[in-house]
Amino acid sequence: MNLSRCTPLLRLLGELAVLFVLYLIGGRLAAWSGWPIPAGVMGMALLLVLFAIGAVQPGTLQRGAGWLMAQMLLFFIPALMSLLDYGSLVRSEGWRILLVIALSTLLVMVVTAATVELVCRWSLRHES
CATH class of the missing domain: 1.20.5 (Single alpha-helices involved in coiled-coils or other helix-helix interfaces)
Structure with a gap:
């Protein structure tokens, strides 16, 4: 997966798409296994496995993960309300x-x- 040749916006969108797909796969794994584990946690575990086997380099998704971290406050507003x-x-x-x-x-x-x-x-x- 080589997103380094894309424009910054396309790279960001591609990285976000990869993270979203991992989230969806994590949701399917959680539903299939029957474990009470959130889809996001399963997706992160899957991402960790991909990092560990070398299928994905950690820097590959840095821009998308950084953008999500910068927007994290928005994820807490419903809980605060x-x-x-x-x-x-x-x-x-x-x-x-x-x-x-x-x-x-x-x-x-x-x-x-x-x-x-x-x-x-x-x-x-x-x-x-």
Whole structure:
């Protein structure tokens, strides 16, 4: 997959199309397997497998992924607006919700850091 020769707009659209197709395939895999895993997570796992076997280079989808990351705030607006419907719950249980968010965020950061460290050590060991 060589998108480097395209104009910037076509490259962005192509990368977004690839990411969307991976999302759709992830949805099909989730439905087929019966696992309660979101389509996006399955698509990301599929992308990780493609990176691991060398079918896709990580820099190939950099522009499309970067654009999606820049627009990420738009994905959270519906979730934030739903808080208006549950104001009384947030007032009474807000500290517990914040505690769960803080602990889960910390856990994700620690697991991500440990995974990156292990992968870096593994790749350095296998380079020599």
